[in-house]
Amino acid sequence: MTGRLTLTWANKDRALLSHGESGYEWVDRDDPRAREVRLLDEIGRVGEVAGDTSDNLLIRGDSLDALRALVHTPELAAEYRGKVKLVYIDPPFNTGQAFKHYDDSLEHSVWLGMMRERLVLIKELLSPEGSVWVHLDDAEMAYCKVLMDEIFGRQSFVASFVWQKADSPSSNNVPLASYHDFILVYGAGERTFRASAMEDPAVLDAFPGVSDDGVRFRDRLLRKNGKASLRTERPSMWFPIQAPDGEVVFPIDDDGVERRWAYSADSVASLLASNEIIWKRRPKRGGGEQWVPYTREFAPETPTRPWPTLWSDVLMNRQAKAQVKKIVQGVATFDTPKPEQLLERVIKISTGPGDVVLDCFAGSGTTAAVAQKMGRRWVTVELSESTADTFTKPRLTKVVAGEDPGGITEAAGWSGGGGFRDLRIAPSAWEVHTAEGELDVYRAESVSTETLTRSVAAQLGYQLIDDPVFSGARGRSRLAVIDGVADATAVTDIASVLAEGQTALVAATSVTDDAQTTLRDLCKGSRVIRIPRELFPRTTAVTR
Known part of the structure; x- marks a missing residue:
């Protein structure tokens, strides 16, 4: 008993497994499905891109899978882990309503679990001077504040901004009308966040x-x-x-x-x-x-004053909805889009040109659009393929082409440029079956040898390399993935091409009894593991 204040909810000790737009499922924390590092497959490019991890990224799929890939895939982790200056998220408010483009109704403990899983990974991505801004209303704000205290530490709390989102009630049939939202702000560490002052x-x-x-x-x-x-x-x-x-x-x-x-x-x-x-x-x-x-x-050369935490001078939901409607015509717009001016202020306070901005609840793509216009790099994630196709990608494409005249375009002097890559989170490489309370894990039938190799490298934290024998590297260790049998002959061949001081990790779908001892005798510190059995070491369930 430490005396530390924590928030408790049903199934807090378990992991929340996302089934995309179909909902969520509570599973054990060591369930392979809750630990898999998914691959990101490129499905398109817009504008000028380099074709590597430095590009702006639109990722389609569940935000948890995207965040886990950014944190644990070596190529992505080198670019983003500990380097994201701003995370702004506008998650489901959990108001109990079902809107046309998303369901805002989750069981309370599910909402807390969903947020906890993502905030833990977001903390890994933040730079030392970075900050996370969580946009909420009354439904979950107080609970999220305690949750974020637990994850980031109370000493990392920066401020709670209040944004006036409306100036007239949406209905006259209620006694009270909510005119505001909250934005909770936490720094990556204690007193590490440095906000830029407001020019005045x-x-x-x-x-x-x-x-x-x-x-x-x-x-x-x-x-x-x-x-x-x-x-x-x-x-x-x-x-x-x-x-x-x-x-x-x-x-x-x-x-x-x-x-x-x-x-x-x-x-x-x-x-x-x-x-x-x-x-x-x-x-x-x-x-x-x-x-x-x-x-x-x-007097200072650039006169400034502190930002107030009450924002009544920014456009509201009504004007933001009109902005989106002009950009994406002919379809019903989001019920609660955020105005570009709101994101402009958030980005101006917390970042500088070239900094990385992340939004893992993209929606209509406002955060990425504003980041592009302000000269920041960005990563945004959208769960719904329909939303990505109808709103997010078309809007960002127009921004890149200089065909979006609204929002902050004129104020930012934006005329187009840059680009982004369109990525999709790959399906799971594994199939999981439950038998008598235990999990059996198998390779998915659709997984090719190439996909298997990439999946194993990502899961084990090896950076992919172009080599006739080895698939990945991590320090002085080399990864060899065998889609077949690893026997004494195979591991002997692998050991023979190791450079002095290197070790090998051989991952194979089938392993003979003598492969392990042979490799260890040939190269101390090397080992053989079976796919997928030892990719997800467990304490209870049986994997095959």
């Missing part, structure tokens, strides 16, 4: 003076005012200063209250020596004048 030219109004070289400034009292400003609170900062005519000045305010200086004696001495104290004659209480010391503060 009005800040310059607080600097009324103008120097000879045209720089705006204001003079601030050297005497401390406000909180912790009394002499008794900081006695060491009560000391005399000599005015230009030799008069001794103490930090006493107009009411005769003894206060303190804003700087230490050493700092004030340094300011005096460098002639940075501004002396002014001011009226004295009871008549006459007195010397009052000031310091001069120059």
Whole structure:
């Protein structure tokens, strides 16, 4: 018992297996289906792409499979694990409603399990200064806050933004109308998130003076005012200063209250020596004048102020729906699309040009569209093939072609460019059957030798290589995948081509009794495993 606050729900100790658009199933945590690293198959390209993991990616399929691939597939992990600057997700709110393009009704524990699985992987993807922004309404916000405290740590909480999504009720038949959503923000670590401040030219109004070289400034009292400003609170900062005519000045305010200086004696001495104290004659209480010391503060080149956490100055759902309708014509639009201006603000606060932005609940593709227009790299994931074909891909294609005049296009100066790759999460390489409470795992009939090799390499964390014998590499270890029998002769041939200091991991669909001992004798540290039996080591179930 640690005393740590946690959120508990039914089946929290189990894994939530997604069946795509068909729903979810609770399974044991070591179930192979809950641990499989799926492959991503390219099905198309739009615009200019490099053809590698550095491209913008539209991924079709379940977000959990996509996130697991980004975290565990070596080629993708090298590009994204620990390098994503912003994750913005607008998951199902779990309002109990079924919309035309998605079902927003999940059993409460299923919703929590769904979010937990994804947030754990998102944490792995965030860069040290990255942040995750989760967009919710009242239905699950409070529960998600406790869940995120548990995953990221309460000290990583940054803020809760409130966005005004409507200005009129959708129905007059209810006593209360919700006009706002929440966006929970967490940093990757404790106090690691660095937000960019909001540019505001009005800040310059607080600097009324103008120097000879045209720089705006204001003079601030050297005497401390406000909180912790009394002499008794900081006695060491009560000391005399000599005015230009030799008069001794103490930090006493107009009411005769003894206060303190804003700087230490050493700092004030340094300011005096460098002639940075501004002396002014001011009226004295009871008549006459007195010397009052000031310091001069120059206006910043780029005036900024903190972002407020209440956003009522951004477009609402109604305008966002109209934006999407203009882009994708002739079909019913989403009920709750987010305006590009909202994502522009999120991306502006949390990223810089070239940073990676991830959204694993793509919907109409707003996050990716805005990221493209703002010069960020992006990865977005959409579960529904229909939504990807009808909304996400057409919209992003128009953005790349410069044929999307709405949203932030004009403000961002966007005229088109770049591109993205269209990927689909491959079907599972394995079939799982339950017999007498135990799982039997088999290779799926449709899996070719090439797919088998790629799947094994991804599952074991080996980067694919082009080699006549070996399929993958991980440090000094080499992976050989045999779609057939691994016997003493086969492993002897494999060991013979290893370079000095290298070891081999041989994965085969069938293994003879002497293969293991032969390989170990030939190359210490090498071993043979059986596919799929030892790809998913278990404590209870039997695999074949």
